Amino acid sequence: MSTTTAKAVIILIEDEAILRLDLDEVLEGAGFVLISLHNATTAIGEIEKDWTRFGGLITDIDLGNGPSGWDVARRARELCPSLPVVYMSGASAADWAAQGVPKSIMLTKPFAPAQLITAISTLMNEAPIPGDS
Amino acid sequence: MSTTTAKAVIILIEDEAILRLDLDEVLEGAGFVLISLHNATTAIGEIEKDWTRFGGLITDIDLGNGPSGWDVARRARELCPSLPVVYMSGASAADWAAQGVPKSIMLTKPFAPAQLITAISTLMNEAPIPGDS
């Protein structure tokens, strides 16, 4: 039960507190369970501790000192190659074609909440079903 | 008028009453009109009686005795080859690659309500326009 429950849990990384609260509200309103973090190092730690909890990753790119959102997504994909990934950025959006992972979506800030919900839902709906390798 | 109205009507089959009420609320909140049923045999009867009413089909897989969700979808597609189909399941999700119909979406339970709305909306938006055979 706990394994399948993990499928609707999303890990969110955003270092701007106000924006993170907004995103929490939007995603929880859409029915997702969130692990909401403001720091890439903590996020990588959570993913390494147990990535099977997560059905999707949503991350800002520029996260202050330390790893970027590009780094978080690459580390997550090393452990879970089919994990749905949505990036959010303003200034760094143009780097997605070089720094993003395959089958990810880049949302250029500002975006409407519905774009985020549609992005992560679409990727989660397309992700391979466990056992369908 | 009645024919085109049918386009936003969805037939939903789910045998767990509590879950069906939740799904009704989610789908009606998104603006869909629902024919909501708990039994595959009744669903097949409704489809055979007049499938032109329906713009999409959402079905659970394991429906107790009698036909399964796989059976309902196959029968519906025999009558309406372009009908959008979304399956929902926990234990039976792994069988989708063998038992599902083409251009359908499998949602593994539990899923967020937004995933269901995105799944059925995406398929309905891609469905052929009447006359565009």
Add this chain to the structure above:
Amino acid sequence: MSTTTAKAVIILIEDEAILRLDLDEVLEGAGFVLISLHNATTAIGEIEKDWTRFGGLITDIDLGNGPSGWDVARRARELCPSLPVVYMSGASAADWAAQGVPKSIMLTKPFAPAQLITAISTLMNEAPIPGDS
């Protein structure tokens, strides 16, 4: 700032006042900023004045005398080739395959609000990132 802000602004053209109010409410509820118009000539004027404001176009087809929704979309695409375009129509939906622009979506009326939100969000999420020509 004003340039990037423009990305979540949608230009909507619908000549039925009641329906336009409904669409305004649906789209604003999903977090989009709207320029909402009832007339194709005005819409073309707004697009020609500064198309960089708009992240997407949603248009009815039959707009009374003057240009149609097909005309509005073609003019917009001449200026901004990657602009997301969603058409809404009842009687004219069957003409989409001949009159629509590439990578657009046709919603046949009546449709559920969620279909419109999913349609425009999906196209905006797929649109090229500025600089990614």
Add this chain to the structure above:
Amino acid sequence: MSTTTAKAVIILIEDEAILRLDLDEVLEGAGFVLISLHNATTAIGEIEKDWTRFGGLITDIDLGNGPSGWDVARRARELCPSLPVVYMSGASAADWAAQGVPKSIMLTKPFAPAQLITAISTLMNEAPIPGDS
């Protein structure tokens, strides 16, 4: 029998004689049967006479005086909304986003023969099956 045979027949419109001969060779080498024309008016006449013969349309854009490739494709799609369409052009490729029909492919000249074969084959493989409206 004659109806289903029509599915692998392609109508090709290209006004440069040398290039048309090259394209004929490439497409026939890939196993397609061709109706190869150098004139848009003749092409429209053939399509109007019996469009059920054709499984795909490949057209140059700038065809001298008279209708353009854009016009040929629109007329064909009026009669057969699901007809696969591939455009080929140099100078006019940039107009595709405004002038092309939905679900078509634009090949910018020069292109490799394999790109043309892949383009028309992909569209034909995705085209609705007769009866799958």
Add this chain to the structure above:
Amino acid sequence: MSTTTAKAVIILIEDEAILRLDLDEVLEGAGFVLISLHNATTAIGEIEKDWTRFGGLITDIDLGNGPSGWDVARRARELCPSLPVVYMSGASAADWAAQGVPKSIMLTKPFAPAQLITAISTLMNEAPIPGDS
């Protein structure tokens, strides 16, 4: 080495001898290694014996007495959920929407050899990489 080699091997089932020879020539000319069979029961036996050999399945639908191509594909997908599947048929093509498996392609006979090569190559190129579950 033998495991990875299996990726470019295709199992083909076609009961018309002349047509099977043609298909063998087309597919081998495109660089595929073939296990070419005329009987569904034999094909199912080969798949059950060791499905890891195969990178794709191409099957006719109407195969005389015994299992059909629909049955072969369902059995193969039970064992290997991500196996690329291409169906070929004339009379039975219209049943694909109800009887086909997800993410498969239906080629309506007659088709050009390039359509078959493009169909199986596209599906094989999209198939999950081993380990990418």
Add this chain to the structure above:
Amino acid sequence: MSTTTAKAVIILIEDEAILRLDLDEVLEGAGFVLISLHNATTAIGEIEKDWTRFGGLITDIDLGNGPSGWDVARRARELCPSLPVVYMSGASAADWAAQGVPKSIMLTKPFAPAQLITAISTLMNEAPIPGDS
């Protein structure tokens, strides 16, 4: 003229001489013009010198000492965000989900020549048209 000619030129990087000759033959047989290299550093130099020559990039991953194929693709995408990218590998294919760039294709060795032709052609056919940013 020289600019548009560049569209059908592919840069290929493969350090195994025999295999590179095979790939040259396959790609030239499909009508592509090749810049064929065995070294990542040289490839990056060619791309930095004038990336507008290239319509696509095909690269092996493990290229001996120095940069890998992952590095070549990232550098190319920094300069040309829409460049089609195809990776070829045996042992490193499983790393694609973490190390590949968006909208790229991974071919697991061994693959059939037709898979390579279909992969690069499909990506080139989908690439944005110049001016369609």
